[in-house]
Amino acid sequence: MPNYAILHEKPECLYEDYERKSELHRQTHYCPGCGHGIVHKLLAEAITELGIQDRTILISPVGCSVFAYYYFDVGNVQVAHGRAAAVATAVKRAHPHSIVISYQGDGDLAAIGSAEILHCANRGENITTIFVNNAIYGMTGGQMAPTTLLGQKTTTSPTGRDFHHDGAPMKVGEMLSALDGPTYIERVSLGNVKQIMLARKAIRKALETQIAGLGFSLVEFLSPCPTIWKLDPVDAQKHVHDVMEKHYPLGVKCDRIAERTAPPEPAPMTPLTDLPRILRLPSTEPAPLHFSEEPLDWRIRVAGFGGQGVLLLGQLLAEAGMDAGLHVSWLPSYGPEMRSGTSNCHVRLCSSEIDSPVVSRPNALLALNEPSLRKFIATVEPGGVVIYNGDSIPADCSRHDLRIVAQPFAEIADSLGSAKALNIVxxxxxxxxxHALPDSPIESALKRLVKSERWLELDRRALAVGRERVPAEEFVHA
Amino acid sequence: MAKQLLKGNEAIVKGAILAGCRAFYGYPITPANEITEAAAWYLPQSGGVFLQAESEVAAINMVYGAAASGQRVMTASSGPGISLMSEGISYLAGAELPCVIADIMRGGPGLGNIAPEQSDYWQVVKNGGHGCYRTIVLAPASVQEMADLTRLAFELADQYRNPVFVLTDGVIGQMMEPVEFPDAPVLPPPPEWSVRGDAATRKNLVSSIFLQPDELEEHIRHLEFKYKLAERNEVRFERYRTDDADYILVGYGIVARILKHVVEDLRARGIAVGLLRPITLYPFPDEELRRLAKRAHHFFVSEMSTGQMVDDVRLALAGRAPVEFYGRCGGNLPTAEEIASFVLRRIREEVTLHA
Known part of the structure; x- marks a missing residue:
């Protein structure tokens, strides 16, 4: 029997030998007196005591704690500078039952990663962030951090941080607590043993928040960096207590644990056999139609104002063409045209495979307004069809080698009860x-694209009126 | 499965989910928005994760997290967003994480415009991020290929443990064509190396850091070996009427479709023209170009840029045949007519020169 009692021992969650290090497998790479060693131990104890070692995934950052995976015997993901919160988000969402801990320093979290941590906290991601604030960039050799105190000399603020030049030290705990998203945020200190014991409790509370599924938790540690501060370890710890804590008040910054409830359990896995239904994949092939033995190659340009239904008109042609067993393509002019200005699309209906969906020499032009007619009529192939929404073709753009119909289609649509039916007329x-397409695929395309019964009825009438007003044999040459 | 008329962008998402994609992280940008929107609609219903990130930087790092977790994951963007993602793509390649990135190219540089271009070739094919890495790049030229190559992209990503791009232009993204999906959806088990928050994967580590120069060199050589393997096994291209061709046109994406029309047009005028369409931009069909150069004595490259892929054609041919370039940019498409007349003019000059 040993005649002593073990009060502190290495938590199981830390590797016995740090074999991922290239040398010195029994000691960490941290400097003597560095706060990371203490925070690692507190975190490892909490993981071990809470029995979550197998479930834990640690996200290590860029900075002195980049090698956290040397020490923690948990799942490890090492990430880019500042991006731990984004990576942690996706890891947690992939595995909601895992315990995700992102570990970040002040340069990593508060400077380059400020957007990621802000949005992660605001989304209330159910992760825990360990934030080590030592007011300096340690790994890169002592540059100014967002958390560097006013007057503090660093290699990039050699005369001391100046409010007018560099702004104020950033209070991350308070800043994130101003958001409604986070559940629990506390600032603790490694300034003395008593505070370290309080920090221990804070880590535990943060992890318990995550285990209960209650949302985002963050513990900010005021932590010594003796090497860069050029202080011995004892003085560095004293500096945390005497100086840092004055600017960075300790305590709970937000605690909404009582207000929060855990989200419902994730739904069971979707069976693969459900995917065709979910993805709306058609189950039956339409019966092939052989309405024409002649080789067919319609190259159609539809153009008008945005809002006239130009794109839908083109899409109806393509849908119907597909149902008729033709090769089809539909290409819109996209972007701002959707919202104003001109809109046009290219449609091809072809009995053989389509090479290019781009219609630069159309054999049919449907011009819903005058600017479109002017823009495209010169490109129409001789012998092509032009249908124009207007009383007559303006004299300066008329052509005698085309089959042209000009009628006030907008007025016709209006008389049917809605100007919006113009495209269908x-x-x-x-x-x-x-005679590009038979009736039945047009009907099936209409049914597929027009969801409202009232509109479908109007469109059927518009289609019929359009046909009546332009008998097949009637070509008006402008 | 029956055919359905779909936008290229939507076909990517359906193809991805059928290929086992269960996570999508993205940020809005035209002309790739339909991908993000379709993912937002379909992924949650399919038991997957969709999240709109606060930036492309965050989105690609979420992709990193999902990939590290063993999910088949993708994102989509366009030029400016891909620029922002470059850092993350370098990390993904360094940490050997599989993922699929769709780039629906728009006009650049800077804000440029939202009209189609092919000016991301250099940043995607030659890699925009730091370090010796490559990404496999697939270039669909139809809506059907948007679906098919997205599925292939997931397979190659897993096989090579590397990011794979689906690189196309705004036209292919925005256009609609009939598309048919495979009957059998797949959902492969998560890879052994992934970190999944359980006892089985507790010892796993995903990382791109190798502190010792010797270790990093070994890692880079390992990556290089994978890329050589891809160069040997994954080259894909389409040949169109090249067997008896004296002149070869080269283009990808929508331009290849236009070039097919040019081939028909010039063939009708008695000129023996063929088309080589690279389907993989990395690895590039070097050998096929050299093989074609045994017969063809003149190559014409067309792109919607001031000439990016043309560099690879010249490198592949290494002076075996003259390479001419015709490009449009700013969001303009080259028409079949203007390419045909460019080719005809050059052929006549060649004839005059040799007369």
Whole structure:
């Protein structure tokens, strides 16, 4: 029997031998007196005591704690500078039952990673962030951090941090607590043994928050960096207590644990057999239609104002063409045109495979307004069809080598009860003139694209009126 | 499965989910928005994760997290967003994490515009991030290929443990064509090396840091070996009427479709023209170009840029045949007519020169 009692021992969660290090497998790479060693031990104790070692995934940052994975016998993901909160977000969402801990220093979290931590906290991601604030960039050799105190000399603030030049030291705990997203945020200190014991409790509380599924938790540690501060370890610890704590008040910054409830359990896995339904994949092939033995190659340009239904008109042609067993393509002009200005699309209906979906020499132009007519009529192939929404073709853009129909289709649509039916009236006119497609695929395309019964009825009438107003044999040459 | 008329961008998402993708992290940008929107709609219903990130920087790092967790994951963006993602892509390649990134190219540089271009070739194919890494790059030229190559992208990403790009232009992203999906969806088990928050994976580590120069060199050589393997096994291309061709046109994405029209047009005028369409931009079909150069004595490259892929054609041919370039940019598409007349003019000059 040993005649002594073990009061402190290495937590199971830390490796016995640090074999991932290239040398000195029994000691850490941290400097004597560095706060990381203490924080590592507190964290490892909490993980071990809470029995979550197998479930834990540690996200290590860039900075002195980049090698946290040397020590922690848990799942480890090492990440880019500042991005721990983003990576942690996705890890947790992939494995909601895991315990995700992102470990970050002040340069990493508060400077380059400020956007990621802000949004992670605001989303209330159910992760725990260990934030080590030593007011300096340690790994890179002592540059100024967002948390560097006013007057503090660093290699990049050699005369001391100046408010007018560098702004104020950033209070991360308070800043994040101003958001509604986080559940629990506390600032603790490694300034003396008593405070270290309080810090121990804070880590535990943060992890318990995550285990209960209650959302985002963060513990900010005021931590000594004796090497860069050029102080011996005892003085460095004293500096944390005497100086840092004055600017960075300790305590709970937000605690909304009582207000929060855990989200429902994730749904069971979606069976793969459900995917075709979920993805709306068609189950049955439409019966192939052989309505024409002639080789067919419609290269159609539809153009008008945004909001006139230009794109839908083109899409109806393509959908119907597909149902008719043709090769089809539909290419919109996209972007701002969707919201204002002009809109146009290219449609091809072809009995053989389509090379290019780009219609630069159309054999049919459906112009819903005058600017579109002017823009495209010169590109139409001789012998091509032009359908124009207007009383007549303006004299300065008329051509005698085209089959042209000009009618006030907008007025016709209006008389049917809605100017919005203009595109379908013109579709009727085009189909009547061109015999491009039979009726049944047009009907099936309409049914697929027009969801409202009222609109479907109007569109059917518009289609019929369009056909009536432009009998197949009637070509008006402008 | 029956055919369905779909936008290229939407076909990517359906293809991805059927290929086992269960996570999507993205940020809005035109002309890739339909991908993000379709992912937001379909992924949660399919038992997957969708999250709109606060930036492309965050999005690609979320992709890193999901990939490290063993999920099949993707993101989508366009030029400016891909620029921001470059850092993360370097980390993904360094940590050997598989993922799929769709880049629906728009006009650059800077804000440029939202119209189609092919000017991300250099940053995607030659890699925009730091370090000796490559990404496999697939270049769809139809909506069907948007679905098919996305599926292939997930397979290659897992096989090579590397990011794979689906690189195309705004036209292919925005256009609709009939597409047919495979009957059998797949959902492979998570890779052994992934970190999943359980006892089985507790010892796993995902990292791209190798502190000792010897270790890092070994790692880089290992990556290099994978890329050589891909160069040997993954080259894909389409040949169109090249067997008897004296002149070869080279293009990818929407330009290749336009070039097919040019081939038909010039063939009708009695000129023996063919088309080589690289389907993989990395690895590039070098050998096929050299093989074609045994017969063809003149190559024409067309791109929607001031000439980026043309460098790779010249490198591959290494002076075996003259390489001419015709490009449009700023969001303009080259028309079949203008390319045909460019090619004809050059052929006539060649004839005059040799007369």
């Amino acid at each position: 013109m579709l009727g006119a085009f189909l009547s003139l061109s």
